[in-house]
Amino acid sequence: MYLATEAPSCKKLLALTILLAAAVLVCVYRENPFNGFYYEDEFLEFVNITFNYTEFLVWSPECSIQNLDPFNEQAMKYSHKEKYIPCSQHKLLSYVNITGINATLIIDKKVSHSYTKENITCCYSYVSRSGSKKKPDEGIKFGTCKTFKDSLNLTQDTVRVTCHSKKHKKIYENVHEVIRIKKEFNASKLQPNSERVPSILFIGIDSISRLNLIRAMPKSYEFLSNDSTWFPLLGYNKIGENTFPNLMAILTGYNSTEAYNICDPKKIGPLDTCRFIWKEYKKFGYITGYGEDETSINTFNYRKKGFTKKPVDYYFKPYMEASESIGTVKRDTLSYCAGPETSAERILNLAKRFAITYKDYKHFGFFWMNTFSHNNLNTPSRMDEKIQKFLKDITEAKILDNSIVIFLSDHGIRFGDIRHTFSGWYEERLPYIFFSFPERFKKRFPKEIANFRTNANRLTTPYDVYMTLQHILTLSRFNYTMKSITSCPHCKSLFSEIELSRSCERAGIAPHWCTCSGFSDLNRKDDIVLAAANFLVKEIQSNVAKMGGSQKCANYRLGKVLVSSISDKFSYKNDTYLLISIETVPKAVFESTIHLKKDAKNNTNFVIDSSISRLDSYFQHAKCVSEEMLKMYCYCK
Structure with a gap:
């Protein structure tokens, strides 16, 4: 049986018992409405200072989360590295060049010989969202494919390009998404960010625990660990089964029951009226964007109706649908390739271009990847170098100078052989999450950053992230009143110190997901x-x-x-x-x-x-x- 194999040794438990006993002799108890008494703050601070976090990520009388070795025997039995698999052996034949508000589709003649020795003819067709009454958030339509020569000025932002050889054989097809400052954004919408309030950029990968990030993506993890700008939360515990409840907790503060009661995604319309935090940011002049790969298991569309209207300024679902429509290559039943590019790299490129385009303006972007991580413990290793490069790219592009970047997952792998082990049980509940704050923000709010550092070894949840996103609005001096969370009234911003004595119940974590208890x-x-x-x-x-x-x-x-x-x-x-x-x-x-x-x-x-x-x-x-x-x-x- 697996759970006891990772329990602390008797010697360690004895040491903890002695520590507690000594402290109890000098501490004063106060009444606890839930269970009689609880420990004085002074005692908890004493424990916090005295305790060495080599054995536990979080430790208090109410919660102890083991600091499990990522390379423990149980996990390594099922772990191995996989190589990156390109979706094409050729360089892309087409690309888009953007200058200001102008975008040009270009055929790269330098690489055409790798596709065919013959002359080629290319045509373009614009892509638009085209849902039905029953499925308003599913479906696209292509315009007539019009022939063009080497380049074309684009009047719309989503375009498919198709090229044929002289013998009318299709040799290339791809879809491009243009991210440029929209003409309809007037001067008031695009006032330069003179107050330097932070933009928000989420980069998420489905089903990766903190431990599997270390094992499967060592280069990305090393970059995050060696760069002092990135802050991890080591006691970050999921609150629901799969992606939907954990992301809804971040984006709305609702638990699964509330999300279905208030924003019922199974009905047409309610998601449009849901209190997504990006709506609040948009009220204060932020440009908003959302992109996710694998449209068949999209967070808001898998067995759900999705949105009737575009939920954000830049809604990239039609682009991803169009990319998948030109042909997918499945890996572990997911659309690893969408045309000649990996689905995940399409999302990474969207996130990077969105952040760069609006670097000098307030923006809120949420980008999520499923296709290389959702179904297999080891496939994230394929994308390690790509993720590392993305993190380097946004750093070099100075995105981190003006943006709070959150790099996260929703949970660890939920099925497979490793889930029959303690390591698998533990990892499913403890995804990774890292924050990067602009230097300007850290200097302006030193107390809040100090609290965030302290919270690295406290029990935290997606609800706390929602509260933090609200707190950023108040810290930025917008006229905003923070909303409480009904399902977790004790949850708070990560810029406020979370009590050491926090329990799963007070953090809004159901017993089945709680990692605080030993077994x-x-x-x-x-x-x-x-x-x-x-x-x-x-x-x-x-x-x-x-x-x-x-x-x-x-x-x-x-x-x-x-x-x-x-x-x-x-x-x-x-x-x-x-x-x-x-x-x-x-x-x-x-x-x-x-x-x-x-x-x-x-x-x-x-x-x-x-x-x-x-x-x-x-x-x-x-x-x-x-x-x-x-x-x-x-x-x-």
């Missing part, structure tokens, strides 16, 4: 384990029925218990939890954190406080249903 192995054949395992199977089956899947999905029965462990301590409460992983018949792997509750007669009842995770890849086995959550539970008959 000890429990015999898989214990009566309570088997009873909990059978309870879990019934809960899964009940969920299938509630979501209308009984006719299409098979009935599960317990195959075997893969992992069983019991919590050492959760938060400041004395609650007990079982962490159980089971294999069912038909074969699927589920994991849940089950709350053990005593009733009036001292009988043990099982309660699932939050999610049930599916640890095996269910794509092939759930094609008979379309509901996102049902897919996770279903095994088609």
